[in-house]
Amino acid sequence: MNEPTGAKPNIYLIGLSGTGKTRSGRRVAEFLGWPFVEMDGVIEDRAGKSIPRIFVENGEDFFRDLESQILAEIAARGGRVVSTGGGVPIRVENRKIMQASGLIVRLSASPELIHQRLVSSAPQRGRAIRPLLGDDAPIEKLRNMLDEREEAYAAASVTIDTERKSHDQVVEAIAEAWRSSGMAESDNR
Numbered sequence: 001m002n003e004p005t006g007a008k009p010n011i012y013l014i015g016l017s018g019t020g021k022t023r024s025g026r027r028v029a030e031f032l033g034w035p036f037v038e039m040d041g042v043i044e045d046r047a048g049k050s051i052p053r054i055f056v057e058n059g060e061d062f063f064r065d066l067e068s069q070i071l072a073e074i075a076a077r078g079g080r081v082v083s084t085g086g087g088v089p090i091r092v093e094n095r096k097i098m099q100a101s102g103l104i105v106r107l108s109a110s111p112e113l114i115h116q117r118l119v120s121s122a123p124q125r126g127r128a129i130r131p132l133l134g135d136d137a138p139i140e141k142l143r144n145m146l147d148e149r150e151e152a153y154a155a156a157s158v159t160i161d162t163e164r165k166s167h168d169q170v171v172e173a174i175a176e177a178w179r180s181s182g183m184a185e186s187d188n189r
Contacts, residue, residue: 007078009183010102011174014089014147014153018114019107020162022081024170027083031171032178038083040071051085068094075101086145089152099155103181105174107155109163111142157181 011028013021027044029036032189043066047054054063067088074082075097078132082102088094089104098104109117115138153159158177162170178184 006122010096011081012104016086018117020079027171028174095155104156106159111139115139
């Protein structure tokens with residue numbers, strides 16, 4: 001995949017579901033005056049079906065390929081705050097795309113808090129929490145997933161623990177990471 005050239009850098013939010021990527025991402029995009037992209041929504045629109053259905057009907061490999069294709073498209077456009085799916089950084093090529101085209105910010109929380117957030121938000125979402133977690137997002141499964149993905153999530157330039165922070169505090173921390181990254185200067189291109 002080609003690295004984006006000339007595009008403004010993106011801010012990529014990575015981490016497990018339930019760490020606040022979408023909610024905080026929307027707010028930081030509003031704060032910066034940038035477009036917000038929620039990759040799972042783009043994937044569902046492109047596929048014409050829900051992510052759980054994609055997993056059942058097409059399999060995880062198909063889903064991951066579509067995820068990588070959409071990430072490359074977003075990277076080429078630039079100037080966006082991007083809430084990635086929790087598995088986006090698993091693929092090395094995805095990490096390279098994000099590193100070459102923006103700032104990677106990891107949002108984190110304990111498995112216990114992630115479980116609590118996912119279970120409480122499930123009725124609002126109207127669907128299974130995530131295909132790889134199931135409806136009840138067991139804490140042990142979350143802990144194992146965090147361990148398995150640690151190397152992938154270590155690609156982040158900055159990690160923000162969302163455990164004891166309001167969304168406003170997370171937004172400020174992301175904006176500060178952006179200002180401190182040195183990439184903000186290219187924001188004026």
